[in-house]
């Protein structure tokens with residue numbers, strides 16, 4: 013017997029699935045749901061016995077009686093979510109979702125970018141072509157569960173050879189007083205030669221108890237570029253399992269910046285990038301700040317399948333209190349992927365004796381003409397540096413904040429949007445603990 | 449302004465300062481010399497509040513306050529400045545932002561408003577000129593990749609900006625070329641006034657030709673074993689320390 017059986021949510025989800033079967037839906041999507049459910053049923057919710065979940069126990073967060081699918085509140089919340097997510101001074105096109113449900117946009121988007129709800133776009137040829145084509149479900153029980161049972165989410169498409177004058181800010185509000193299990197499914201297609209900047213902010217209204225299991229598939233066509241920022245700043249009683257699966261075509265450029273800030277008790281990011289064509293470029297930057305009892309787990313996979321691709325990954329972690337960080341970064345260089353440049357680095361700063369980090373860079377190379385490097389460090393604030401700053405009249409608190417900002421600098425300086433860089437630096441400063 | 453009485457300190461259970469006495473008045477320049485490992489930098493560290501050092505006896509009064517009770521930052525805010533023998537490199541912290549933060553925290557302690565950006569810039573330009581500090585270095589990260597001499601000059605630039613009441617220069621002359629030595633010394637002389645004081649730790653008489661001390665002390669084995677005027681420095685240059693060491697050990701024999 014698997015332990016799942018004792019989780020009421022497991023049965024509820026299976027019941028939801030039979031209800032879904034009665035709803036009208038495109039046959040292609042329905043078939044993908046059915047297949048995915050079989051995959052999920054094989055493993056169920058992962059436990060720490062699963063290699064990929066060794067340090068991250070999810071079942072403790074799945075004990076409650078959850079509202080699922082149809083019973084999750086979808087109405088806009090009576091809270092000024094602009095305030096929750098606002099990045100001061102940043103001009104952008106704002107789109108809001110509440111528990112995954114796309115809200116009517118206040119200001120119309122330019123005609124070269126389309127955002128529709130998944131339901132609205134379900135007959136769209138582009139959606140049908142790409143939906144479920146990027147995510148690999150085999151060893152991804154949560155992604156399988158999402159594919160089987162997703163509700164809501166958006167389909168974003170950017171027209172070929174076009175760009176936008178400002179970023180799209182996607183504000184994802186989580187809101188529910190009662191425990192809710194939310195599974196949005198998103199698809200982003202950047203057509204050939206197009207260039208877009210997408211900022212996703214995950215926030216929550218006060219007291220919200222939501223467990224999110226989201227999947228976003230991103231397709232970059234030839235010469236397409238996407239600067240993809242993810243800001244996780246929801247509150248304590250939320251849990252985020254966010255899978256982001258990317259497929260890159262020839263000459264495309266994908267840059268992902270993931271900022272996991274204090275809040276959500278559990279964050280698990282699965283970021284998978286498939287380099288499906290030659291001459292691609294990929295940058296993955298991450299910064300995680302853990303406080304309290306937070307667990308922040310970043311799993312990434314960069315799969316070099318073709319020659320002449322460059323990938324660069326830099327994750328930095330700052331862990332305070334009793335927070336735990338997990339970094340597992342896989343870089344695969346397949347046999348055909350000659351002339352690959354792959355770089356990966358994970359640096360961590362522990363600001364408390366009770367904080368922990370499990371860092372595991374994994375480089376697997378099957379080609380011979382490649383340049384690859386990886387590394388991982390764990391350290392504390394340098395006493396020498398602290399003393400130097402303090403000896404100039406700077407308080408211990410400010411000195412720590414300066415050094416933590418300096419530690420994060422390799423990542424924050426890569427943020428291509430000055431207002432956002434400032435915003436992140438403020439967030440860092442705000443979360444540096446007072447004197448021990 | 450500063451009165452050190454019978455100061456004893458240890459680091460990692462090793463006694464380094466063994467009953468040190470020193471009094472410094474406003475307007476004075478004191479030179480401290482002594483062999484390697486005698487405790488000169490340790491004295492500077494204890495005064496600045498480095499927490500690796502444990503004070504095991506004695507007292508230090510700075511303008512009527514118990515210096516040893518103050519945090520390192522409060523010592524700086526009270527007007528104590530240490531130019532480090534080995535300044536650290538701090539990548540990712542900009543030199544100028546660091547100085548602005550330091551200056552404004554010191555001002556806040558004194559109940560003063562922060563300097564506005566324009567006045568700060570003006571002051572920084574003035575002081576850069578005074579100590580002939582390269583403007584390019586001002587905007588780099590704190591000491592990152594600076595040459596040995598550039599680091600020392602940055603210490604003096606910070607000293608000029610923060611205008612402490614008591615500055616301790618720990619071997620600021622080592623690593624400086626001859627021109628830089630003169631520039632740094634001229635800078636220090638320009639900053640001297642009847643209200644502030646300097647403690648100059650050095651191995652070489654040469655610096656004392658430029659910064660002329662009122663007193664010269666010899667620190668040996670954690671104690672000041674001889675004090676005199678600038679003539680003492682000349683004597684040391686000529687004879688070394690052995691004749692003094694003998695006099696210390698003499699009573700034991």
Ligand SMILES: Nc1ncnc2c1ncn2[C@@H]1O[C@H](COP(=O)(O)OP(=O)(O)OP(=O)(O)O)[C@@H](O)[C@H]1O
Pocket residue numbers: 459460462464482483484485486487488489490491500533
């Ligand atoms: N952290 C430490 N642990 C152990 N011993 C230490 C430590 N720091 C200093 N010491 C010892 O204390 C003694 C005094 O060192 P200090 O740096 O004060 O000497 P100094 O007079 O400044 O020498 P120099 O002229 O070489 O700069 C030395 O024997 C040194 O090895």
Ligand SMILES: [Mg+2]
Pocket residue numbers: 488489490533618619
């Ligand atoms: Mg020394």
